[in-house]
Amino acid sequence: xxxxxxxxxxxxxxxxxxxxxxxxxxxxxxxxxxxxxxxxxxxxxxxxxxxxxxxxxxxxxxxxxxxxxxxxxxxxxxxxxxxxxxxxxxxxxxxxxxxxxxxxxxxxxxxxxxxxxxxxxxxxxxxxxxxxxxxxxxxxxxxxxxxxxxxxxxxxxxx
Amino acid sequence: xxxxxxxxxxxxxxxxxxxxxxxxxxxxxxxxxxxxxxxxxxxxxxxxxxxxxxxxxxxxxxxxxxxxxxxxxxxxxxxxxxxxxxxxxxxxxxxxxxxxxxxxxxxxxxxxxxxxxxxxxxxxxxxxxxxxxxxxxxxxxxxxxxxxxxxxxxxxxxxxxxxxxxxxxxxxxxxxxxxxxxxxxxxxxxxxxxxxxxxxxxxxxxxxxxxxxxxxxxxxxxxxxxxxxxxxxxxx
Numbered sequence: 470x471x472x473x474x475x476x477x478x479x480x481x482x483x484x485x486x487x488x489x490x491x492x493x494x495x496x497x498x499x500x501x502x503x504x505x506x507x508x509x510x511x512x513x514x515x516x517x518x519x520x521x522x523x524x525x526x527x528x529x530x531x532x533x534x535x536x537x538x539x540x541x542x543x544x545x546x547x548x549x550x551x552x553x554x555x556x557x558x559x560x561x562x563x564x565x566x567x568x569x570x571x572x573x574x575x576x577x578x579x580x581x582x583x584x585x586x587x588x589x590x591x592x593x594x595x596x597x598x599x600x601x602x603x604x605x606x607x608x609x610x611x612x613x614x615x616x617x618x619x620x621x622x623x624x625x626x627x628x
Numbered sequence: 629x630x631x632x633x634x635x636x637x638x639x640x641x642x643x644x645x646x647x648x649x650x651x652x653x654x655x656x657x658x659x660x661x662x663x664x665x666x667x668x669x670x671x672x673x674x675x676x677x678x679x680x681x682x683x684x685x686x687x688x689x690x691x692x693x694x695x696x697x698x699x700x701x702x703x704x705x706x707x708x709x710x711x712x713x714x715x716x717x718x719x720x721x722x723x724x725x726x727x728x729x730x731x732x733x734x735x736x737x738x739x740x741x742x743x744x745x746x747x748x749x750x751x752x753x754x755x756x757x758x759x760x761x762x763x764x765x766x767x768x769x770x771x772x773x774x775x776x777x778x779x780x781x782x783x784x785x786x787x788x789x790x791x792x793x794x795x796x797x798x799x800x801x802x803x804x805x806x807x808x809x810x811x812x813x814x815x816x817x818x819x820x821x822x823x824x825x826x827x828x829x830x831x832x833x834x835x836x837x838x839x840x841x842x843x844x845x846x847x848x849x850x851x852x853x854x855x856x857x858x859x860x861x862x863x864x
Contacts, residue, residue: 531784
């Protein structure tokens with residue numbers, strides 16, 4: 470189990486990253502906050518060591534995405550969300566970027582993850598493949614299909 | 629700064645959420661440490677009692693209390709005792725039989741056992757054809773085991789995904805002759821497509837099941853994304 474200091478440092482370091490990944494994947498604040506805490510709880514319980522800060526960051530990305538998937542599945546099994554709460558999270562976004570965000574959030578999850586990691590976090594396709602445990606070609610396909618869907622919806626160079 | 633970075637600039641964790649999380653981590657740490665101390669004391673007492681009881685101790689040690697199902701196409705289920713050591717290895721298909729016969733996992737700590745499976749040549753040849761290895765955990769302390777699995781050295785390279793399931797799912801899986809991992813995937817798929825039967829799943833590899841699930845998720849998402857205001861089908 471990690472020390473309190475390590476856990477606090479991780480919250481400080483990765484809170485925004487985890488929050489943004491939850492925002493990209495989940496549709497309401499309650500689930501988002503649940504997953505946020507679950508991720509740091511998993512960190513607290515994780516006994517392994519990280520070779521570098523990059524390795525640690527990749528671990529957080531992977532764990533957050535997996536925890537979001539778990540949350541969506543349990544939400545799907547437990548209860549149906551009313552449609553009006555689906556866009557609750559999107560209210561945090563400035564109006565001028567509403568269309569872009571709406572288009573990105575409507576992408577299938579794999580495309581969304583790849584687009585976010587590439588354009589926001591600045592990872593290369595090779596690095597994304599490593600983080601997500603997928604083949605490089607698969608990531609290239611996700612990126613190109615994601616871009617095509619965004620172009621179709623928003624037109625031009627939307628990113 | 630690109631447009632996506634601009635758009636997401638305002639999405640950040642609030643101080644309140646960070647503080648709330650820190651407090652929960654402190655509580656969890658304290659709870660687990662005190663449970664650990666109590667657990668240690670209980671374990672010592674249990675061991676003494678077991679020594680006294682002899683055969684009872686052996687039974688206690690050999691009783692699985694948690695399960696990890698490893699599915700790619702071979703399906704293997706590891707039963708773990710109260711000390712997180714493998715006390716049971718059950719194969720659910722020919723591929724699983726082959727791997728179980730090659731490896732000796734008995735009494736191994738579960739992370740070491742999982743690494744043994746993931747690094748086995750035969751398993752890797754199956755994994756290379758599949759859609760990533762699926763781990764399914766059934767335990768009273770599933771989050772801890774999940775975190776441990778994610779720390780296994782081969783986890784990321786194998787494209788691992790981990791899920792939690794409950795004891796009821798485990799019982800139903802065994803009644804139907806499936807590993808709990810495959811049965812959980814069947815339950816999820818049957819919510820999208822009620823025509824799928826357990827028998828169909830016996831004939832499908834885990835990769836095929838995962839692929840169908842991904843198609844269903846993407847289908848459900850695109851239905852939602854097109855804004856027709858429809859609920860995903862299969863809600864119970």
